[in-house]
Amino acid sequence: MAGWILLLVVATTLVRCSDVVKDYTPLIYEPSWVYKCVRQEGCQRSSQPHQTTPSNASSSLVFESLDHCRLICGQFGGIWPRPVFMSMGIQTVHIHPNSLRYNLNGVPAEAKELMTEMTKITSDNIRAECGGEVTAEANTSVVVYLTVKSPDLTLTWSTDEEYLLEVQTVGNNIAVLIVGETVYGARHGLESFTQLISSDRANYDDKKKCGLLLVSETKIKDRPAFRHRGFLLDTSRNFIPMDDIKRTIDGLAATKMNVFHWHVTDSHSFPLESIRVPQFTRYGAYSPSEIYSTEEVRQLVSYARARGVRIIIEIDAPAHAGNGWQWGNDYGYGDLAVCVNEKKWRKFCIQPPCGQLNPANQVMYRVLRNLYRDIADMLPKPQLFHMGGDEVFIECWNSSQEIKSYMANKGFAINQEGFMRLWAEFHAKALQIWDEELVASGSKANESVMIWSSDLTMPDRIQKYLNKNRFVIEVWEPEESDVLDQLIDLGYRVVDVPKDVWYLDHGFWGATRYSNWRRMYSHQPRRHSQVLGGEVAMWSEYVDSLALDGRVWPRTAAVGERLWSAGAQPAEAASARLSRLRARLAARGLRPDVLAPEWCAQHDGKCS
Template structure:
């Protein structure tokens, strides 16, 4: 049984939309590019469209869809008007949690098409749209790495009625289907200057992601990123069907996460009292993300990248929880200022970790991965700390590279045991690639059934292949393509959207997917969106579709997606002169 939900009116929201010169019409060249045609002769045999985005909808196999579907995509080359006030939804019968989720994603769909329309859809039309949502698995709202995100979308038009069927196994596939439907709806302006919408008259789409893990890492420790900005970034991710928000929430520079069980962490570690993510805010972000088809993976980087927030141990009678904090000259104690590294020689450390882990457990979805960090451990810090070296000697560790790896491994084992002690399930743990995870060392220290390795290596490295051959699961963040902080410091190079798009991952069952990384040394709330977008769009199609086609066919759809995220209120950088957007295909190799 189904219950009919009727939306009689689209809520009007403040925003803006993209428009081009009205003295142009547009035509599709080579079934790829939409180009302007001035003073078009109506007797011409060339099919002309009154704006570039309608042309993009009609041009090419995938129209303006981003990322492009992976299984089937048949779009009829004709359009039909849509009355935004006559859109109705039919839901399957379900419990209140599922119903709430479907209400929310339906509202977001209406908001998105309203943004596309310019926030006032007043062009008259008697064509109604009826959207039926068919979901085969309605048992719960659990959203994990294994959740099925596939969907099928069918559109048919007859008798002034557009029938839409979105079929999926889970509500998360439904969400993706609604996102695709919204991308098939384009603004028009009638001869009286009124805004309206058109969509394709008929369509068949079958789609599922190539990679299960499609993520963005955001560092909120080196610069505090306000909640409002994080929500905007999540909006941009959802438009691109990215499904993992990797929250690098703490580092040696600051500890801005509220920990109810150990409030000393954020009291001592935040830049200021108003730069703390409260419990309610963190829970709101997790919920907000889930409505947009995004999982949140928390990272507590350790044992390195741990300074501010850990200094209070001596004062509270717990000893040194961290060492080398704020050491100068910093190059002798860490990779970058300010320094700080946990003190595994202090047993009290694990008591504190246990309390922090409990708070993180409460924040995150049950069954979700946890990221334990593990990158850039600086052996010289430990080697120059008498408390550490005395402990190592008494434990039989030599003060050599191998001895420090053994010591580090002891910390990692105890940290894992500590997490397991507060959890009723043994969830997979993620760690950054490091000396500990090197193919020559990893099997000695990290069992493959518990650890997923996130590699941050250049595309020339053979380490990922060697780890795959040993049976380890990987998440890949190709350093020389998907590090979005590069190009703004040192000798690093900026990677444009084409470089991001062209970065391929191994087609291997143990490669779970990848993440682009926005480290925040050189960005804050005023610049972070521009540095993420529109390059994240390019990574999104790589991870959803893993296309074999070239950039030529992707570029017009990429341009359309950039305009789309602007329309929905996301700040995004320009990628080339406006001429190259208007005259697609004329700026080859720009």
């Protein structure tokens, strides 16, 4: 009998415990944080999970998703890079891509095909916010009215990239007005339009549904601070597949950067196909599958142009030229290059493998002519070419009796200044060949070319050898160097690339220092008419396609904003917008590195 009483007591206790659990079991088992936009701070996660929806919340600045909060929080919301002027409401409206239309009546006939391609990219980027498929319905009509003032489709340093963007909402109808001086300005306006949109998964009973939210009232007036906003990718030291290059250009477009500087060859490999000189890839490619065909390059040029990005091909010379050039003797042409793959490399170059073109061999210039013609045919007019020109090692040329005999016959002393004269002669001949091949391809001669800073471009020497009207100097001196300013004072146009700040490979080898995005953001190029802009550089000794995205993004975007948005805004004021950009890049298929622990991303300013 006592046993039955004990069992009854235990059963009653279990029933009562069950009642207690039932009373306190939440309806939603997942954490349901909300995010509040706090003035001067940014988006802040609630102190504890809530079951309150924004419609019942006490503040209109409380949101169920961080992306929604970032969309409208702060003066510039989620726009990257920071625009010149922006006013924005805090209300959003649900939209669907199927109800999005583009009106191109204000676009010149010459620009309509390119503008149409740009609108397709815009729609794809909008759908990417929901993983490519927007499953939540919306009955709002959105019409984007595009106006382009100029029919000019060239993308150069003189291209006007200014744009105006307005979003106006009346009932269930939204009008988006985008006016660009050129088709590329209008493209930037379309990019900003996509950044006024975020995904919405929180406001539906079915959490698998994904909708889109658009800021209902916005006005932006914007233009870049610098004409050259570039990114360099080295594809010689390690081959980077074309799909990875295109994905990188997608990131440049999202950041409104307008130059892809393609360091396509070096002494390590020559992966660029030349129709006229097939020996380059036959002797210089790592494998048959690691070659950029002429047709692939042309497709890349078109791909980049539709994203507002200009392709600049660099053939580094006369140094950094080895594998791909070592076939001369096999064809009876003599040594096209010297010091190629020297075993005692430290005497002949800065890193293995070595190789420098042979300026004493006139056949080398005939081969170079054919290569230049191929490049002129690949690039859109007016073609911009980078001639390389850095890190010539005198010891390499001095080891060749052929070169020393040639110098003696020319009256060049066999000393440093004599080798400088030889180096300058190479660039003069190469420039003449480039001009002649431009004319042969139907372009104008006397266009500007780019060249790296070097011993030849030092302020006490450059005027003797390089014409300031033809050569744009890409200065890769350390940030504290005064070489850039001295070249400006001499009248040369420059592109700023401070290697100790904007080199993405630093911190991964030797005594170099890693630059995080804040350090990269802190460098502001000098505002001067002769400073065309700057570049961030991804040298590939220690990176390939497996690590590319994380090494490049989002740090490159920090440089992108510095080149678009002049001013001394501190990095911390930009961190929330950069977090939103990172999420946007990830949605578009890139794999950007993380900025901080996710807790920091959910509490703006708390980890500074």
